[in-house]
Amino acid sequence: MNVPVAHDVYIALGSNMGDRAGYLEAARKKIAESGIRLTAVSGIYETAPVGYTEQPAFLNQVCRACTALEPQSLLETLQRIETALARRRIVHWGPRTIDLDLLLYDDLHMQTETLTLPHPRMFERAFVLVPLRDVWPAAEIAGKPPAEWIASCADKNGVRPYAPPSKK
Known part of the structure; x- marks a missing residue:
């Protein structure tokens, strides 16, 4: 009997359109419904946009x-979830309902036309590294x-814990 190998992966979620917290929640639910077992979820952080800055906070x-x-199938699954949650790729680094990035896949290092692991820009982005530290505090990534x-x-300095608006 073949037992599937379980791979340890880290996925970044981001949203800056509409009900941002609702999109994060919907994405987590769809990830779990796709047979991907969530084992830890970070806090939510509000961050200023990076790259294209004329847009709402994330x-x-x-x-x-x-x-x-496998990595490519996981990426395709994440992209299908983005599409299901109305993700439109109009402006590079522009506003989006949901963004799902595969950051790490076991200790795998790979580069294809569509996927690079570890994620190539994660080491420059506190908005990824701060929540990553929540779910993997003892991490050492690329030696640090x-x-x-x-x-x-x-x-x-632009990453702060998110406090949802109080309901009145």
């Missing part, structure tokens, strides 16, 4: 998960703990 989060999917990577990020 909510960001990182999930640790286990999956039997997340705190060292965060200290060198240009956006390190």
Whole structure:
């Protein structure tokens, strides 16, 4: 009997359109419905946009998960979830209902036309590294703990815990 191999993966979630927290929640639900088992979920952080800055603030989060999917199949699953949640790729780094990035897949290093692992820009982005530290505090990525990577990020002061608006 073949037992599927469980791979340890980290997925970044981001949203800056509409009900941002609702989109993060819907994405987590769809990830779980896709047979990807969430094992840890970070806090939610509000962050200023990076790259294209003329857009609303983002909510960001990182999930640790286990999956039997191979990297390319996992990426395709995440892209289908983005499409199901009305993701439109109109402006590079522009506003989006949901953005799902595969950050890490076991200890795999790979580069194809559609997927690079580890995610090539994660080491420059505090909005990814701060929530990653929540779900993997003892991490050492490319020889450094997340705190060292965060200290060198240009956006390190723009990441703050998200406080949902109070309901009246």
